[in-house]
Structure formats: C-alpha cells, structure tokens
Amino acid sequence: MKQARLPGLLAAIMLLGFALAGCSSSSSTSEGQKELVVAFDSDVPTMDPHMHNEPNAITINWHIFDSLLYLSRDLKIEPGLAESYERKDDLTWVFKLRKGVTFHNGEPLDAEAVKFSLERVLNEQQKSPQRGNISAISTVTAIDPYTVEIKTKEPYNLLPHRLFYLSIVPPKYLQEVGDQGFAEKPVGTGPYKFVEWVKGDKIVLEANPNYFKGAPKIGKVTFRVIPEVATQIAELQSGGVDIIRMVPPDMLAQLEGNPQLAVTSTPLLRVYYLAFDTRKKPFDDVRVRQAMNHAVDIDTIVKKVLGGKAVRTPAGVNPNHFGFDAGIQPYPYDPAKAKALLQEAGYPDGFETEIHYFTPGIGQQIVDAVISDLSKVGIKAKAKFYPESSSFVEKQRAGDLPFRLGHWGSYSVYDADAILQPMFHSEGVYGTYFHTPELDQLITDARSSVDQEKRKALYSQAQQLLHKEAPWIFLFSPMDNQAYNTRLDFQARADERIFAYEIDIKQ
Template identity: 30%
Template sequence: MKKKYLSLTLALVIALAMALTGCGNSSSSKSDDSSKTLVFGRGADTTSLDPAVVTDGESFRVTQNIFDTLVAYDYKNQTTEVKPSLATSWKISSDGKTYTFNLRKGVKFSDGTAFNADAVVYNFERWMNGKKSGKFAYFPSMFGGYKGDASLVIKSVTAPNANTVVFTLKRSSAPFLKNLAMSPFAISSPTAIKKYGDKYGANSGVGTGPFVFKNWKKNNTITLVKNKHYWKKGLPKLDSIVFKVIPDNSSRLNALKNGEIDIMDGLNPSDINGLKSDKDLHVYYRPPMNVAYLGFNVTMKPFDNKKVRQALNMAVDKEAINKAFYNGQAQPATNPMPPVLLGFDKSIKDYPFDLKAAKKLLAEAGYPHGFTTTLYTMSNPRDYMPQPAKTAEALQANFAKIGVKVKIENVEWSSYITKLQKGGAPMYLMGWIGDNGDPDNFLYTLLDKDSAGSNNLSFYKSEPLHKVLIAAQTETNDAKRVALYEKAQKIIHEDAPWVPLEYAKAALVGKSTISGFAPSPTGSEPLEDVTIK
C-alpha cells in the first residue's frame, strides 16, 4: 500500500510540474513536444478560400498553402522563374500557340479524389464560362476575357488522356506560363466544387497542397493542418498553421514580442531599426515588386477630365509621404509598375509637386474654385501602404490647398474590394503586389480595358493603350516588348488615371527559431519548408 501511495503521489507531482511548465510557456509555436504550429499574424482576414474568386493578398496567403498550380515560381530563391509543380514537364509549339503539359501521376486532392487532366479541364472550363457570374476577376485580367469574348486568348483546353493537358491559344502569349503559376489558377477538386456549389470557398477549399483547411473564425483565425498525403515527400514540416488577424501593426508587433504569434507582416517601417539588434527576432525583406497608388474612377465627374487628374498628380508630395509613413525607405513612384520589371521607363519624368501649377490646371479644366469629393481607403495596413488612413489624411490636406475638399471613408478590407470593383469610389487608395514578375501583370491587369471592373478599379479604357498591351503580350522578343511597354507607360502617364505613390520596401519579422522562411516577391509564399523550434 505504501509503495502504491508513493507511486501515486510521485505521478501527481510529475503531472503538476508538467502542467505548470506548459502554463509558463508563452510561445504559441508548440502545443506539445511533437506538434509544431506556426502562428502567422496579419492585418486583415481572408475573403474566400476559393483562389479563383479573390483578388486580395490575404486570401492568397492562405490558399497558397492549400492548393497547387500546374507550374510554380521558384519560391526558395525568391524569384518568379517557372518550375514544375502539378505538371512535371511541358512543350511549346514553334508558333507559341500550343502548350502540352505532362501531369504528375498519383496525386490526390485532400478529399481523396484523383487529380488528373479532367480536373484541370474542369477548372479552366469553370473559369472560362464565368462571364455571367463575373466572380472570377483574375481570369479575364490575365487571359483577356471569358468564353465567347473575342479577346480571350485561350481557344481550348483538352485532355487527350488522364496525364496530359493541351492548351490551344488564339495567339501567342509571352506571359502565359507565368500566368498559370499564379495563385488564382490553382486547381480545385471538381468534386468539392460540385458538392458546395456557390458556397465553395465560404468555409472550405479543397486542393492538392501541403496543408488542409480545418476551421475559420471570421476576422480572427484560419487554421490549416498538415496534409499527410502530400505528394512532396517529407513535406510539410509543420503540423499546422494558424493565420491570426491583428489589424493594427503595433499591436501585432507586441503580440510577436509577447509570444502570441510567431511571425508577422505589416511591420511599421519606423520599428525596423529597433528590432535589428534583438537576437530573438529576425527581420525579412520581401523582394520589391509592388506599387501603392491613388486611383481615380475616370467614369465619374470631375475625374473624367484628364486635366483634373493631372492637377491632382501635381498636388501630391510623394517625398513627404515616403518620410512620414515609410520611414524614408520607399521609393517615390513615377510609373504604375516597379523599376525591377522588364521595360520600366526611366525616361518618364514625374509630375512635379507644384500646388500653384495644379491650381492653374484645375482652372483650365473648369474648376477654378476646386470641388468636393470622397476618398475611399482600406482600414487595414498593406505591405505597399503601412498607414493607409494617415496617407489619406495627408492627401486630404494637400488637396485642400488647391480647393479640393475631400471627405475620407475608411472601409474594412473584404468590403473594400467589392466597393471598388462596383465602381462606387470617386477616388481610392490601393496598391498592387505583382503576381508573376511580368510587366503585363501590372499594365494589362490593372489598366487595360479588358480588366475594367475586375482589377482595373479606375475603369480606365484606352484603345491606343489596349493595342500596345496586346502587341506586348503577343511579342516574345524581350527587346521589342521593352519598347512596347515604354510606349504604354507614356500613354498612361499622359492620361493619368492614377497617382503612382510609392514603391515600398516591405518588411516582415519573425522569431529567430523559425527556419526555411523566404518571403516571396508575389506577396504570398508556400510555408511547406518552414519549421520552428
């Protein structure tokens, strides 16, 4: 009896000690010795788990880890060079109009159904036939339109056998391969899409990726768990990921320091220097491929007048915005695409910051006493714009000096995108993180007439620009493409549908115990290689 009593007492003491140890561990990265969980702090929630219907980075951050695309970017080396993924190899015809992909065998979706050529065809047919619903915003932005539109670059997608898919194009398309690697063109389970119908993406997403969706607490957390049947052997290294919403940048940093999260984006530029000496934290920089901008809805008065748009360009002090809200670490923008991309036109001189000239131009446009309007901005910080509300206030103050009275409307992120796509904002703050490293993804996607109402939130339509951008898409010679993109940027600069604001140097910070994390230039990275001690 005594031996049994002592054994029981010892067991209770050990159990109590273990419990106390657990309570004293503030780190969120481990639920027990064998389970590894990464908590990723971010500024806004996902809008959908269906990558085909979203346009925002917060959604792609999650879907990137649930789904795979036919081809993928070289994420380990932080480039947008294309490499095999669900397709192991491909051949391109001599005229550039036929792409034949050999698919990876033995891959299954997380619902247990087979990935094959028919699944690929099903997904593309779904997107190509989406004109009536209009919900696949990225598809027309990258491929020219929907089925029935003369502008659609894809003629057909066919499956000669279970392991082969053939894309036949109406014309050659220089960015076609890079487009296929983009997050919105990840392959979903046809069975899951049919099962959930219009609700697919609202509370589920079924792909072939390294992680599987577990649960979603709106405006709080999304939890993914390890896909034990992932086709890449030995991956993922984490058991689960929790994406946690903390809207304020400073609060998110405090959560990291307190051990509530393991890594975060949206680091205030002013906080960076103070973290570099902290041995427990590591600062990462995302390869620069972004632009922040002030957009005008050119279908609304007075923004249908080019002189008004040019005048407002002259009333923006980009250097002051850089110093105040980017800690001087951004680069004032001149063009609607960043300098790292092919064809960036260095010869274009920015509109000068000149309030007197701006006021004169407004008078020439018929507004000698200015006008009253509304500026919409997102309530959540973005990599390209760490302090959108304060940026809006700075613009408001400058515009007031030329007689333009601005009311500011702050809108929550998921509602903000919808508001802009419906054309409800006369002026708006926005930005873009490149999806594929090609200039087409900025100029055509954001400013071509084919993209109006999807990613072209200014509803700007220029026939001369359209002709140049289609020619640039079709051309495969880089030198000739450069000349075309330089011409396109000159047209855009003159028409001024935007005020390009800044090219941001986005920073993230995480615990020094994290390994395998490499920020992607596209703004969303697979976390399959990441682990945490």
C-alpha cells in the same frame, strides 16, 4: 509531513513551468505538434481561389491548393502538378501531369480537373477577376488522363507565368457543394488542409501528410486577423504570433534589441496607387487628375511614412517589371501648378471627395498624408475605411469607388503586362475605371509579340500615355519589412508569400 509534501510541490511547480513555457510561444501545441501563427492585417474575402486577387487570400491559396507550375523562392518556374511542359508551336502548349496525386477529399488529380479549373476561370458567367490573366487561352483539351493541351489565340510567352498562381480545384466536390460551399470549405491538393475559418478572427490549416512533395514540417498553421500594427507587434513580442508583415519603418525601433526577434526588408513588385474613376466628375477631366498628382508630396510620404524604403513608380509600372521605362519622370510636387490646373478645369476653390481604402497601418498613414496635401490646394478629402476587405473588393469590382487607395502585386509576374492588362485594358478586371482604344491596342500587341525589343517599345508608349492621362496618382513600390521569431528557420520571399511549407521551427 513536510518532507512527504515536497515531491508533490516540486511536481506542481514543474508542471506550472511547462504550462507557462507552452503559453509563451505560438510555435508548438499542447500535443507537441509544431504550430506557426501568422498575422494578417485583414481577413480574406473568400476561400475560392478563382474568385479574388487579394494578397492575403493568395497566401491561403498557396497552402491549400497547387498549380500546374510553381514559383520558387528565387523566382524560377519549377514543376508543380505538371511534372513537365513543352511549347509545341507559337500557340500550343502541352503539360504532363504527375500521377498519383489526389485532392484532400480523395478525388484524383487528372487532366479533367485541370481542364475544369481553367475553363471555370475563363467562363465569363463565373466572373472570375483572374480571367484576364489567362484570357489569351482559346482551348483546353484533356488528351489523356495525364496530358493537357492548351492553345492560345495568339502567341503568349507569359502563359507559364500565369499558371503558377492558377489553382487547380476538384470538379466533383465543387459541383457537389456549389460555389458558395466551396468558398467556405475549400478542398485542394496542397500541403495543408482547411480546418476552419472564423471570419474576422482566424483561419486554421492542418498538414497534409500525403502531400506529393512530402509532408510539411509544421503540423498546424493559424492566420490571425489583427488589423492594428501596434497590436501585431505586441503579439509578436509576447509570442502570440510568429511573423508579421509590412511593419512601418517608424515602428521598427520597437523590435530592435530583442534577441528573440529578427527583421528582414525585401523589395516588392507590389505598386501602391490612388486610382480615379475617370468616368465620373471631377475625375473625368485630365487637368484635375494631373493637378492632384502635382498636389501630393510623394517624396515626403516615402521619407516620413516609409523611411525612404520605397521607389517611385511614375507611370504605375514597377522598375522590376520587364518593360519599365526609366525615362519617364514622376510628377513633381508643385502646389501652385496644381491650383492653376484646378482653376483651368473650373474648380478654383477645389471640391470635396472621399478616399476609399482597406489597408490599415501603412494605408492609413498614406491616406492621412494625402488628405493633408490635398487640403493645401483646396481639395477637401475624407477617409472612408473598410474594416472588411471583402466589402472594398466587392465595390471595387463593381466600379463603385470613385477615388481609392489600392495596391497591386502583379501575381509575381515580372512583366509590365501583369499590371497594364488588369488595370488599364478594357477587358481587364479594373479596366472599367480607365481605358482607351489606343492603350488597349498597345497592351494587346505587347502581350502577343514574341519580339522582346518590340514589347519594350510598346510598353514604353503605354506608360507615356498613362503618365499624360494620369488615371492614378502614381505613388511607389515599398519594401516589405517582415518581423519574425528567431525560433523559425525562415527566409522572406520576394513575392510576398509566407509559405509554411518552406518554414521550420528550430528545436
């Protein structure tokens, strides 16, 4: 009897072992399909690639959609849906499309789809926050089914850079389901198809076996919404997720010594800032804005919160942007000067305010430090956290956040235009918070000039004006500390994207 039961017992033990092995790793499914699980610190506001500028949502877009051009890992512009392009003259660009590409629903990718997509973003009634990126475009013409001509109002050297983040969408499907339907169930041409979105919990994608560049190596990708960094770390350690981003330096020690985990630090183009609504009191007074720049000990925040892994951005522009003026020095930490400026502005006892923010983890640490520093000069600030980024983004676009912590990645365009135009031009997506006629002209002239030295000079003037007017408390650009399971064949990208199509899981 005992001998007869041994094979069954052994089989049960083996099955249990296999089951436990499957539970210990997020890198495979029960069907043997490779699966990647990535942690997001917040949910996305929408699945519509034209109706946001939020970094997590851009990551999702990269998986579901394609653009005319593609930004490679080494930040070079490569063919995307356009197999080639040429500049006919200062104002005319011609793009030749790949043949045989279809959207996930079978709809063909053609010149009309490209025309529809660009014109949708350009349409003022659509209210796309990406409109400013391509507002230099005057006309889009479908020359034939696979040729698109784009004309600009003025010379615009950055057009190719603006097109590698502009997703091409299926006209017939979008018109059939409407904007709201498309925002919930997107269809693109990308390497992954949309499966489900459980708001506040997860986004699930599956491989597109017919992708024009070849089928993805990873069959399923899940993005889990995990706001707390400590929980992300615990999930990474237990195998619940494979990759986490923006790990605070003071938490990196928890990952050291684990042979199954690795950490990489990458310089970012992203800039963190505290922005004022300069139309509203007390932030309409430049002396108040300058005082608050002097009141915050940013160097100490960089040291204590970021472990020294950040560079100051004294006028908002990142040192890696073309046109950065290295001669502009950051506001020095000077509480006495801050108090003097506040008294001069009529606020000798300070005032009360709220700091609005939606980024947990590092965001909360930054806000806590700023609140402490401001209290030393009499400014009583409270934190207002938005668990859902969509609520923050909606208020931000509406101009309803008088004082907010934000960050901007410039769509990975390494040119000062990519931050100056959206943030400080009257037609920019957030230009309503601060702009001037002089600044508008500087940004417009730099955008349209083909003389790089002239553009540098114009950007320098713009940064000097911004430094003086202080529409932000100018913070820093941090390093991105990414931690991942060593089962992955993974290299971090400098543009922040976690792109499953470039990742594999070691056998």
